[in-house]
Amino acid sequence: SSILHIAAVVVSGTSVVVYMYTWCLSSSIHISAVVVSMFSTIICGFLFLLVVKRLPEHVQVDDPAVVKRLAKKLERQQIPLRSDYGYKVSLFSHLHQYSRKAPLTQQLSIPSTVIHPSIVRLGLQYSQGIVAGSNARSVALLHAFKQVIRDYTTPPNEELSRDLVNKLKPYISFLNQCRPLSASMGNAIKYIKKEISNIPSQCKEEEAKTKLLTCIDRYIEEKIVLAAKAISKYAIEKISDGDVILVYGCSSLVNNILCEAFEKSRKFRVIVVDSRPRLEGREALRRLVQRGISCTYVLISALSYILPEVSKVFLGAHALLANGYVMSRVGTSQIALVARTFNVPVLVCCETYKFCEKVQTDSFVSNELDDPDDLMVTRKGKTQLENWQDVSSLGLLNLVYDVTPPDFVDLVITDLGMIPCTSVPVVLRVKNLDQ
Amino acid sequence: MGQLVNSDNRMPGADKEADLTERIEAFLADLKRGGCGTGPIRGSGETARETTALLRKVTAQARWSSAGDLMEIIRKEGRRMTAAQPSETTVGNMVLRVLKIIREEYARSRGSSEETDQQESLHKLLTSGGLSEENFRQHFVHLKANVIEAINELLTELDGTTDNIAMQALEHIHSNEVIMTVGRSRTVEAFLKDAARKRKFHVIVAECAPFCQGHEMATNLSKASIETTVIADAAIFAVMSRVNKVIIGTQTVLANGGLRAVNGTHTVALAARHHSTPLIVCAPMFKLSPQFPNEEDTFHKFVSPHEVLPFTEGEILSKVNVHCPVFDYVPPELITLFISNIGGNAPSYIYRLMSELYHPEDHDL
Numbered sequence: 001s002s003i004l005h006i007a008a009v010v011v012s013g014t015s016v017v018v019y020m021y022t023w024c025l026s027s028s029i030h031i032s033a034v035v036v037s038m039f040s041t042i043i044c045g046f047l048f049l050l051v052v053k054r055l056p057e058h059v060q061v062d063d064p065a066v067v068k069r070l071a072k073k074l075e076r077q078q079i080p081l082r083s084d085y086g087y088k089v090s091l092f093s094h095l096h097q098y099s100r101k102a103p104l105t106q107q108l109s110i111p112s113t114v115i116h117p118s119i120v121r122l123g124l125q126y127s128q129g130i131v132a133g134s135n136a137r138s139v140a141l142l143h144a145f146k147q148v149i150r151d152y153t154t155p156p157n158e159e160l161s162r163d164l165v166n167k168l169k170p171y172i173s174f175l176n177q178c179r180p181l182s183a184s185m186g187n188a189i190k191y192i193k194k195e196i197s198n199i200p201s202q203c204k205e206e207e208a209k210t211k212l213l214t215c216i217d218r219y220i221e222e223k224i225v226l227a228a229k230a231i232s233k234y235a236i237e238k239i240s241d242g243d244v245i246l247v248y249g250c251s252s253l254v255n256n257i258l259c260e261a262f263e264k265s266r267k268f269r270v271i272v273v274d275s276r277p278r279l280e281g282r283e284a285l286r287r288l289v290q291r292g293i294s295c296t297y298v299l300i301s302a303l304s305y306i307l308p309e310v311s312k313v314f315l316g317a318h319a320l321l322a323n324g325y326v327m328s329r330v331g332t333s334q335i336a337l338v339a340r341t342f343n344v345p346v347l348v349c350c351e352t353y354k355f356c357e358k359v360q361t362d363s364f365v366s367n368e369l370d371d372p373d374d375l376m377v378t379r380k381g382k383t384q385l386e387n388w389q390d391v392s393s394l395g396l397l398n399l400v401y402d403v404t405p406p407d408f409v410d411l412v413i414t415d416l417g418m419i420p421c422t423s424v425p426v427v428l429r430v431k432n433l434d435q
Numbered sequence: 436m437g438q439l440v441n442s443d444n445r446m447p448g449a450d451k452e453a454d455l456t457e458r459i460e461a462f463l464a465d466l467k468r469g470g471c472g473t474g475p476i477r478g479s480g481e482t483a484r485e486t487t488a489l490l491r492k493v494t495a496q497a498r499w500s501s502a503g504d505l506m507e508i509i510r511k512e513g514r515r516m517t518a519a520q521p522s523e524t525t526v527g528n529m530v531l532r533v534l535k536i537i538r539e540e541y542a543r544s545r546g547s548s549e550e551t552d553q554q555e556s557l558h559k560l561l562t563s564g565g566l567s568e569e570n571f572r573q574h575f576v577h578l579k580a581n582v583i584e585a586i587n588e589l590l591t592e593l594d595g596t597t598d599n600i601a602m603q604a605l606e607h608i609h610s611n612e613v614i615m616t617v618g619r620s621r622t623v624e625a626f627l628k629d630a631a632r633k634r635k636f637h638v639i640v641a642e643c644a645p646f647c648q649g650h651e652m653a654t655n656l657s658k659a660s661i662e663t664t665v666i667a668d669a670a671i672f673a674v675m676s677r678v679n680k681v682i683i684g685t686q687t688v689l690a691n692g693g694l695r696a697v698n699g700t701h702t703v704a705l706a707a708r709h710h711s712t713p714l715i716v717c718a719p720m721f722k723l724s725p726q727f728p729n730e731e732d733t734f735h736k737f738v739s740p741h742e743v744l745p746f747t748e749g750e751i752l753s754k755v756n757v758h759c760p761v762f763d764y765v766p767p768e769l770i771t772l773f774i775s776n777i778g779g780n781a782p783s784y785i786y787r788l789m790s791e792l793y794h795p796e797d798h799d800l
Contacts, residue, residue, distance in 0.1 A: 275644070275668060296756040296757070299644050299759075304764070305763070334672040337672055337706060364676075377650070379647060391654070396664070397665065399666070399673055
């Protein structure tokens with residue numbers, strides 16, 4: 001995009017020069033000069049439009065122009081538009097809020113001619129919460145894309161490198177409608193698009209397809225599987241015998257670390273903290289108990305009671321932002337805050353492919369709203385919030401993510417090593433230079 | 436030794452005495468049953484009123500000749516009541532209030548001024564050279580009537596506590612504020628409803644798992660046309676940056692100004708301090724207890740872990756420890772203001788209020 005910047009500046013500069021030239025020589029106006037200057041302004045206008053970074057649509061729901069533009073784009077791609085559900089809290093009127101009972105696939109005709117069936121299945125798994133967790137979602141996405149590539153045939157008079165990228169665009173819009181893309185998925189998609197556009201035009205189709213499939217396999221292997229091994233190796237150094245480790249929710253990476261540490265005969269016990277309404281900690285509890293690790297289970301409101309026993313806190317992350325903030329499941333910032341009060345070290349484990357260029361200081365501007373009906377609970381046969389829709393002044397808020405400030409986090413363990421939170425932009429810069 | 440049995444053998448007297456013991460037994464049974472997680476069967480205000488009414492009946496019907504006898508009877512009943520449910524501190528607090536009333540009435544009957552047999556002042560320690568030798572053995576004719584009248588005054592005070600606190604609401608809430616609260620407190624509900632009559636503001640209620648009493652609070656507030664939002668406990672820190680004030684209720688106010696409140700309150704207090712948001716506690720005076728916080732087992736109360744990890748989870752239950760504590764300790768440094776029926780106070784002043792309400796010799800029942 002920096003090349004586009006320079007090109008835009010150069011072209012606009014030349015167009016200004018040509019205009020001035022034609023004005024000065026007003027007597028001998030050459031048609032060609034005028035035409036060239038017109039063309040150059042048009043081109044530089046387009047380049048500027050491309051260059052200016054657009055805010056993603058899913059955080060501009062309160063802007064009707066943006067919503068209309070999205071509807072037009074989806075209509076062009078023949079993807080149904082998902083409608084919002086329920087009363088939205090005013091602080092979050094700029095975000096979407098969908099109901100799990102109305103998945104997007106109900107509005108599609110099955111079999112869909114526009115969207116590949118494995119993508120339809122993937123979208124449904126995302127929106128119903130069957131595939132959850134940033135690593136799981138990225139791996140599922142990459143496998144679905146592999147299937148798409150296998151089934152792909154280049155139409156005549158088209159180049160694979162350009163056509164395949166265009167084919168992927170409606171799939172990505174569809175997945176975005178089912179559930180907003182995570183930072184890890186965004187990075188994976190960027191990588192795939194780059195790989196596809198780098199395919200040389202003289203490459204034969206079969207060869208290109210195998211090349212792409214191996215690229216994707218290598219990405220999964222390097223960025224996820226091997227990264228997990230490297231992180232485990234570093235993290236196990238930080239676990240000593242007799243430790244009491246607190247974990248929150250279900251992070252595949254943290255569970256991996258604990259299982260490996262247990263296999264290396266470290267003696268520790270784990271406290272799993274869980275929160276409503278997702279109750280993901282139960283899944284983590286099952287996985288750890290299956291390996292034989294002794295566990296305790298509490299809800300997040302009992303945190304102040306249990307923290308005096310804890311010696312270390314291990315947290316997973318959804319993404320690491322460029323200003324050092326950690327974006328993770330809602331409740332993580334609370335755990336880090338209370339742990340800091342009790343002087344317990346907080347370690348965040350995150351692979352480098354989840355680092356993203358965004359910056360954020362609070363959990364409001366860019367977040368995800370889950371189905372508000374999940375907050376309802378039936379106790380002793382009575383559901384207090386049963387008719388919350390009928391009460392006009394009552395709103396339910398089910399946030400998915402929150403951001404933890406870097407001063408609450410003591411260490412970030414990545415596959416490149418153990419770094420402080422503030423070194424995230426350094427890693428991003430190194431990654432960009434590599435690419 | 437004073438006895439509870441009326442030595443008259445007339446039928447109405449025996450009936451009255453049986454009625455009293457029946458009421459006390461029913462009250463104790465209620466207290467014991469209220470130990471499950473969803474909280475006591477009646478709110479703490481009603482518990483306080485019921486305790487005081489029972490103590491008034493005991494004073495009226497028991498046979499006693501001097502203040503010392505009466506205090507012994509009250510202490511015995513008080514010990515039974517607090518043993519039924521140790522976490523319900525309002526019962527013990529009311530017993531201590533009544534004991535203080537008896538002491539005051541005795542001192543007034545004797546004619547001595549009130550300050551002389553207050554707690555030891557430095558001067559008194561130096562000059563008297565020992566503990567006070569008051570033994571409350573003198574008999575006064577009008578002591579019974581005076582004590583009962585004073586207990587009636589106490590009951591009227593108890594009846595008006597929620598209204599007194601709610602009256603102060605407009606001094607603390609301005610328009611377009613965002614207020615956060617945790618769980619369910621009848622005092623805070625009345626406070627917010629009173630302010631909502633004149634001002635428009637927004638309330639965020641943290642649901643307080645696993646009992647989710649915040650849901651009931653939210654429905655009640657929204658029925659009074661207050662803009663309410665229910666959030667999960669995990670989102671407390673995430674939304675705290677937009678909150679202007681945190682107003683909470685509590686189960687007990689401890690002697691050092693700290694709180695024993697519903698679990699999750701400590702997290703709210705820490706998040707409020709991080710964002711420099713004032714934390715206001717609405718607590719009537721009968722919740723003030725002379726206990727200090729201690730980290731031993733007596734501070735925490737636990738209920739069935741079924742609330743946290745239900746039996747439907749299956750085999751895994753035998754392999755994990757599950758904890759379900761009910762209360763949290765909030766240290767006084769995190770609290771900005773106490774609003775009680777006698778006005779607003781800083782946490783550093785609580786020790787002084789306590790010395791006015793209870794006599795130091797009664798602190799251990």
